[in-house]
Amino acid sequence: MTPEPVPLDLNRLRRALIPPDGRYSRMDLAASTGSTNADLVAAAAVASGSPEAERWPDLSALAAEEQLAGRGRLDRTWVSPPGSSMIVSVLLRPENAGKPLPFTAYSWLSLLAAIALIESVGDVAGVRAQLKWPNDVLVNGRKVAGILAQLASPKMTAAQTAVSSSAAGPVVTAGPIVIVGTGVNVSQSPDELPVETATSLAIEGALTLDRNFLLPAYLDRFAALYLAFCAVDGDARRPLDGGESLLQRATAAMVTLGTQVRADLPGNKSIFGLAVGLDMTGSLLLTDASGTTHTVSAGDVVHLRRHVAGSPGGSGAACGSAAASGPREANHSRRARGSGASSRYA
Known part of the structure; x- marks a missing residue:
């Protein structure tokens, strides 16, 4: 008590x-x-x-x-x-x-x-x-x-x-x-x-x-x-x-980095991947299973599991509008935005 x-x-x-x-x-x-x-x-x-x-x-x-x-x-x-x-x-x-x-x-x-x-x-x-x-x-x-x-x-x-x-x-x-x-x-x-x-x-x-x-x-x-x-x-x-x-x-200070995560974006879209860093605006960088890096500036992040060295970079493929249909080149950078305003703001 x-x-x-x-x-x-x-x-x-x-x-x-x-x-x-x-x-x-x-x-x-x-x-x-x-x-x-x-x-x-x-x-x-x-x-x-x-x-x-x-x-x-x-x-x-x-x-x-x-x-x-x-x-x-x-x-x-x-x-x-x-x-x-x-x-x-x-x-x-x-x-x-x-x-x-x-x-x-x-x-x-x-x-x-x-x-x-x-x-x-x-x-x-x-x-x-x-x-x-x-x-x-x-x-x-x-x-x-x-x-x-x-x-x-x-x-x-x-x-x-x-x-x-x-x-x-x-x-x-x-x-x-x-x-x-x-x-x-x-x-x-x-x-x-x-x-x-x-x-x-x-x-x-x-x-x-x-x-x-x-x-x-x-x-x-x-x-x-x-x-x-x-x-x-x-x-x-x-x-x-x-x-x-x-x-x-x-x-x-960030426990998210080095973790497999699911980023839930506005509009019922999600991206799965490894949180690898922050960019100069504080947006989260996620690398999915194909090697594509996404910049997430809006949405909720769910921690899935810690990354184990030597394991594949992602825990699933990106989905929703952030993942275009068809083949993608590895290490290609994509920016995944929801409503255009960072979730760090109302």
Whole structure:
């Protein structure tokens, strides 16, 4: 039986996360909400440059004790009982020296959040976690946390709209806003979890279940990685603060790589193959039985079995639209996309 959850202390969180000791511009706490992501998406949908937009700058965080209508990937619902989970969303305005990051960088932000969570729960709670592509965090093969990143575009003021309509080309007034939401099972017992494939920090023997330690540790690690990523213009291949690149850190943390998987794509299409790596956008590279490499940027991944050295590369042929009928040349690269939007975004 787990102890009663310790309520989140907003003053304590703000002391840890807001300057002079922290990196966050804003830290709020809701007793109960439908979805912290939805709340921040609504906050982001204001005119760029307006007073309301200024109240939600880069690295604004919203946590909640209870979430009633959380949203996971592919529009799945996610509900958490009061105090049992670590629920937080962060509003980001990714840029470097006033210039928005390239759009290819945004797909890395959910992976960045997963890495920050894995590293922080290891340091603070003593729990060894791993990353399942694209944005699930596992402990001993069971899901302890999920991450959802959503794109949001600020509205334009009437003056900005007039300038844009009179210009020869489009005027970019601000880059996209990204909302990164994280939900972690903290104190749930097995009978409080919805499926047998889920777990919690309590079940995994965490050294602490106090979210007043866990949440600042995660958010601090997330901010450090995010700011370092912005400083290299969102290039996942470049070293962060003189250390490993984001691509290297994601590869090291990802249990999916080296595993035979089934990638279920939107539109009831699937690909079977060996997960061999990530590309520069964070998409998953799968090699099927024929030697064809597919780039999967959207969909769910089911782990089938670990790859054994010397065995064939795939565990079945690709099917669906990603596999064209007729013969295919080995090592030919194909890009398998679903709706065109990465599953790392809503």
